[in-house]
Amino acid sequence: MNNRAIGIGLLGMGVVGSEVARNLLQQAERLEKQVGRTLALRRVAVRDPGRHRDLSLPAALLTADPNAVIGDSSVHVVVELMGGLHPAGDCIRAALSQRKHVVTANKEVIAAYGPELTRLAEEHEVNLLFEASVGGGIPIIGPLRKDLLANHVSSIHAIINGTTNYILTRMSQEGASFQAALRQAQELGYAEANPANDVEGADAAYKLAILSSLAFHTPVTGSDVYREGISKLSAVDFRYARELGYAIKLLAIARQEDGAVSLRVHPCLLPADQLLAKVDGVFNAIEVEGDLVGKVVFHGRGAGPKPTASAVLGDIIEAARSFAEGRKPARSGSVSHALRVMPMDDLCTQYYFRVTVADRAGVLAKIATVLGDLSISIASVIQKASDAASQTAELVIMTHPAREAHVQQAIRHMQALDVVREVSSVIRVEARG
Amino acid sequence: MNNRAIGIGLLGMGVVGSEVARNLLQQAERLEKQVGRTLALRRVAVRDPGRHRDLSLPAALLTADPNAVIGDSSVHVVVELMGGLHPAGDCIRAALSQRKHVVTANKEVIAAYGPELTRLAEEHEVNLLFEASVGGGIPIIGPLRKDLLANHVSSIHAIINGTTNYILTRMSQEGASFQAALRQAQELGYAEANPANDVEGADAAYKLAILSSLAFHTPVTGSDVYREGISKLSAVDFRYARELGYAIKLLAIARQEDGAVSLRVHPCLLPADQLLAKVDGVFNAIEVEGDLVGKVVFHGRGAGPKPTASAVLGDIIEAARSFAEGRKPARSGSVSHALRVMPMDDLCTQYYFRVTVADRAGVLAKIATVLGDLSISIASVIQKASDAASQTAELVIMTHPAREAHVQQAIRHMQALDVVREVSSVIRVEARG
Numbered sequence: 029m030n031n032r033a034i035g036i037g038l039l040g041m042g043v044v045g046s047e048v049a050r051n052l053l054q055q056a057e058r059l060e061k062q063v064g065r066t067l068a069l070r071r072v073a074v075r076d077p078g079r080h081r082d083l084s085l086p087a088a089l090l091t092a093d094p095n096a097v098i099g100d101s102s103v104h105v106v107v108e109l110m111g112g113l114h115p116a117g118d119c120i121r122a123a124l125s126q127r128k129h130v131v132t133a134n135k136e137v138i139a140a141y142g143p144e145l146t147r148l149a150e151e152h153e154v155n156l157l158f159e160a161s162v163g164g165g166i167p168i169i170g171p172l173r174k175d176l177l178a179n180h181v182s183s184i185h186a187i188i189n190g191t192t193n194y195i196l197t198r199m200s201q202e203g204a205s206f207q208a209a210l211r212q213a214q215e216l217g218y219a220e221a222n223p224a225n226d227v228e229g230a231d232a233a234y235k236l237a238i239l240s241s242l243a244f245h246t247p248v249t250g251s252d253v254y255r256e257g258i259s260k261l262s263a264v265d266f267r268y269a270r271e272l273g274y275a276i277k278l279l280a281i282a283r284q285e286d287g288a289v290s291l292r293v294h295p296c297l298l299p300a301d302q303l304l305a306k307v308d309g310v311f312n313a314i315e316v317e318g319d320l321v322g323k324v325v326f327h328g329r330g331a332g333p334k335p336t337a338s339a340v341l342g343d344i345i346e347a348a349r350s351f352a353e354g355r356k357p358a359r360s361g362s363v364s365h366a367l368r369v370m371p372m373d374d375l376c377t378q379y380y381f382r383v384t385v386a387d388r389a390g391v392l393a394k395i396a397t398v399l400g401d402l403s404i405s406i407a408s409v410i411q412k413a414s415d416a417a418s419q420t421a422e423l424v425i426m427t428h429p430a431r432e433a434h435v436q437q438a439i440r441h442m443q444a445l446d447v448v449r450e451v452s453s454v455i456r457v458e459a460r461g
Numbered sequence: 462m463n464n465r466a467i468g469i470g471l472l473g474m475g476v477v478g479s480e481v482a483r484n485l486l487q488q489a490e491r492l493e494k495q496v497g498r499t500l501a502l503r504r505v506a507v508r509d510p511g512r513h514r515d516l517s518l519p520a521a522l523l524t525a526d527p528n529a530v531i532g533d534s535s536v537h538v539v540v541e542l543m544g545g546l547h548p549a550g551d552c553i554r555a556a557l558s559q560r561k562h563v564v565t566a567n568k569e570v571i572a573a574y575g576p577e578l579t580r581l582a583e584e585h586e587v588n589l590l591f592e593a594s595v596g597g598g599i600p601i602i603g604p605l606r607k608d609l610l611a612n613h614v615s616s617i618h619a620i621i622n623g624t625t626n627y628i629l630t631r632m633s634q635e636g637a638s639f640q641a642a643l644r645q646a647q648e649l650g651y652a653e654a655n656p657a658n659d660v661e662g663a664d665a666a667y668k669l670a671i672l673s674s675l676a677f678h679t680p681v682t683g684s685d686v687y688r689e690g691i692s693k694l695s696a697v698d699f700r701y702a703r704e705l706g707y708a709i710k711l712l713a714i715a716r717q718e719d720g721a722v723s724l725r726v727h728p729c730l731l732p733a734d735q736l737l738a739k740v741d742g743v744f745n746a747i748e749v750e751g752d753l754v755g756k757v758v759f760h761g762r763g764a765g766p767k768p769t770a771s772a773v774l775g776d777i778i779e780a781a782r783s784f785a786e787g788r789k790p791a792r793s794g795s796v797s798h799a800l801r802v803m804p805m806d807d808l809c810t811q812y813y814f815r816v817t818v819a820d821r822a823g824v825l826a827k828i829a830t831v832l833g834d835l836s837i838s839i840a841s842v843i844q845k846a847s848d849a850a851s852q853t854a855e856l857v858i859m860t861h862p863a864r865e866a867h868v869q870q871a872i873r874h875m876q877a878l879d880v881v882r883e884v885s886s887v888i889r890v891e892a893r894g
Contacts, residue, residue: 051611051753061678062610159608165754167600167608175592175600177495178484178774245494303760306739320484320771321598324761327736328754338753341611355788 033068034348037103037128039094039119040110041074044133044160047333048107048340049083059341063348071097073110098123105347107340108132117141124148124156129347129357133160133340139234139250142241155350155357157343162235163188163312165335166328167342172242172316179318181243184282185458188235190310190331191219191226192258192278196295197308200266200275206259218310228257229278229293236280240291243316244284246367248291253280254372256294265382265453268412268424269297272380275305279458290370297380297457303327373433378407378457381425383442384449387414391447392423398441399427402434420449426457466501467781470536470561472527472552473543474507477566477593480766481540481773482516492774496781504530506543531556538780540773541565550574557581557589562780562790566593566773572667572683575674588783588790590776595668596621596745598768599761600775605675605749612751614676617715618891621668623743623764624652624659625691625711629728630741633699633709639692651743662688662711662726669713673724676749677717679800681724686713687805689727698815698886701845701857702730705813708738712891723803730813730890736760806866811840811890813859816875817882820847820854824880828856831874835867853882859890 036052038045052059052069060066069089077090091097098106098119106123108130110116117137123130124145132138138145138158149156159169163186187193191213198209210227213219225231233253240248258278269276274297283290298305303325307313312330317323329335350357385391392409399406405428414421427435435454442448469485471478485492485502493499502522510523524530531539531552539556541563543549550570556563557578565571571578571591582589592602596619620626624646631642643660646652658664666686673681691711702709707730716723731738736758740746745763750756762768783790818824825842832839838861847854860868868887875881 055611058613059611165609165751166757167604170603170608171600174779175603175772175775176598177778178488178492178771180491303739306736318598318771320767320774322762322768324599324759326757326759328757334753335755338611338751339608341753342608345610346607353789356786 033066037097047337160339165338229255375432382453466499470530480770593772598771661690808865815886
């Protein structure tokens with residue numbers, strides 16, 4: 029066995045970076061068995077090299093300069109765990125250009141520059157691996173890049189943000205408000221102090237862009253994804269949904285039809301007996317449907333230092349093997365055709381409305397007229413508890429498939445009715461077979 | 462693009478072989494995009510080349526001699542879909558020795574000779590790929606060989622036989638007897654005329670051996686796996702299990718502890734709220750637990766021509782890319798240590814007993830004494846319907862964790878009691894956190 033060590037350079041020492049470093053140091057033997065060569069942590073770029081670290085790394089390893097890591101001739105694999113677009117994107121570019129293998133968990137960078145960086149990696153015959161960018165430790169990038177390649181993938185349905193799934197689970201199981209559930213998530217470290225990136229769906233949109241690019245062999249970026257967060261959901265919607273046989277989940281959905289892809293992240297009513305409806309707490313699940321494989325679901329912990337380190341270290345092993353054996357990296361799936369992104373207005377799906385109305389006769393007729401005029405056909409209406417004090421009642425309306433553009437118009441028209449106090453909730457319904 | 466075609470040779474044209482051939486012919490463009498080169502089906506070995514085939518293959522392609530396919534110099538990738546140990550094992554050996562890449566769906570061969578054939582493939586610098594051997598189209602071999610490699614895998618819990626899971630689902634949902642559910646499965650083509658291989662657990666044992674070899678980096682064969690089939694289960698056990706909050710599934714379980722592995726396939730009581738308990742019909746699911754990733758579950762169609770072809774074609778793409786790019790195949794995970802196989806007698810788990818007893822006072826005391834004398838501690842006892850005609854009653858006993866050897870002794874001692882008519886069922890309970 030050739031045992032010259034393979035040099036690893038680390039950019040970023042947050043919770044994931046620390047866990048990766050801990051494994052490189054403390055599980056060296058296990059990793060060496062899998063690679064056939066020793067992995068040596070050679071340089072680590074951190075924001076403040078003077079700050080105390082949990083791991084007793086020799087001070088000489090630490091630097092504040094990412095380029096000192098990338099440019100170190102004893103570093104063969106650069107592991108980018110800084111997060112955020114800048115300077116991470118430039119660091120990855122620099123590393124690939126210097127023929128370093130790159131492993132990253134950075135969903136933002138891959139969602140924005142994935143195809144460009146993949147070309148750069150192929151040009152320099154090095155690996156660019158990003159299994160950890162989606163679904164934490166759940167193997168999903170590997171299967172899409174390899175095992176499922178023979179399929180024409182028609183759709184992806186995914187719960188890929190643990191923070192929001194935790195919040196929705198609390199709201200569903202305890203009738204908690206969004207604010208209360210968010211506070212709980214923050215106390216447990218599942219949500220950040222500024223939770224916007226998670227609760228407004230941006231994080232899930234990045235991840236969906238990455239999955240879609242691979243599944244559909246087309247360049248998709250985060251900004252191609254329509255998104256709507258969970259902050260406007262009410263506890264009462266969960267109760268009504270349950271009565272109707274549905275769960276409410278923040279779904280990331282990509283669908284390929286007629287040479288176009290629709291890409292969206294928003295709360296969804298999902299039939300309670302479906303596998304995704306049963307994914308609770310901080311867990312993630314990704315369902316891929318292909319013409320050969322049918323539906324295949326990947327389920328596990330989508331975040332956290334250990335699961336994410338599992339994916340990062342798996343990629344490090346792959347990059348290190350490839351370096352050790354002088355293998356050229358495998359071609360990535362071809363990004364052959366640029367599919368059109370379907371405008372959200374053209375979406376055709378079912379809808380759940382909760383409308384607060386004046387508690388008197390004739391109200392339903394007026395609402396039904398608004399919907400009927402826009403070709404929105406009603407599947408069911410239930411009148412819920414009236415409030416004597418405010419003299420209002422709630423109507424819960426489920427529609428048959430309708431066009432999004434019409435639904436948006438209908439919302440405006442309903443709000444203009446004198447009998448309507450408020451269109452309180454509009455949630456899309458994903459009722460699949 | 463270098464467009465000399467890559468030659469594919471097919472051994473076997475059953476339902477899976479036909480589906481693979483159909484895709485090679487009809488989805489040639491899709492596959493070419495992923496490989497970067499054309500895939501050409503060059504030779505096909507079938508039992509009877511004269512028999513009518515669905516696909517209109519030129520007669521010149523067909524031969525009855527597998528060696529004519531393997532030895533054909535225009536064949537670069539040999540796809541073995543004959544099934545069974547002989548002559549498939551020798552065909553794979555011959556192909557690897559002639560430096561042909563090999564793709565197989567053959568669980569029996571891989572379970573028996575996996576480590577030997579893997580060494581042979583490495584020696585000749587070709588790929589031996591067998592994603593289709595476990596779980597049909599579900600990507601599980603790839604993730605174990607790559608994505609999850611950084612983990613110390615502690616256990617695998619899997620539903621990996623669609624036939625038995627279909628039968629158990631019918632028994633559970635309709636109160637059907639084993640024989641009736643089996644007939645139903647046979648009518649639908651989910652069970653073979655001779656169903657022994659599936660219902661007695663041999664098929665699941667092969668697959669568990671393959672998964673365990675990869676997960677624990679140790680050579681495991683099908684004969685290392687303890688197995689017990691489902692033919693002795695009664696409809697009444699499903700009812701009692703449900704009342705106690707459990708489902709009954711045929712589980713394949715592998716666990717690594719203290720330098721040993723325990724390997725077993727048998728019916729199990731499984732808490733109804735667990736993901737695996739909800740896997741119904743012909744679906745498969747594989748749960749892998751690792752120290753970093755936690756529990757990750759892979760779910761999908763575990764059999765059928767299309768899902769299996771998805772995995773076979775994915776492997777063909779990988780082998781063809783590797784051939785086209787002149788890449789050496791990736792090293793497989795090291796098979797570094799031979800772990801001891803734990804004797805079944807040493808298993809420690811919980812048990813469900815259904816005992817048919819004389820319907821009179823004092824019976825429970827006698828049974829409790831038998832169990833107590835063997836250090837088997839009772840968690841709960843429920844007396845079920847007595848039968849006035851035969852003057853018998855049923856006792857359903859759940860135990861705390863006990864040693865298998867003691868439980869086997871207890872069964873004999875109970876059967877010897879004059880008050881016991883029959884120990885009607887003994888089912889192990891998998892009660893995990």
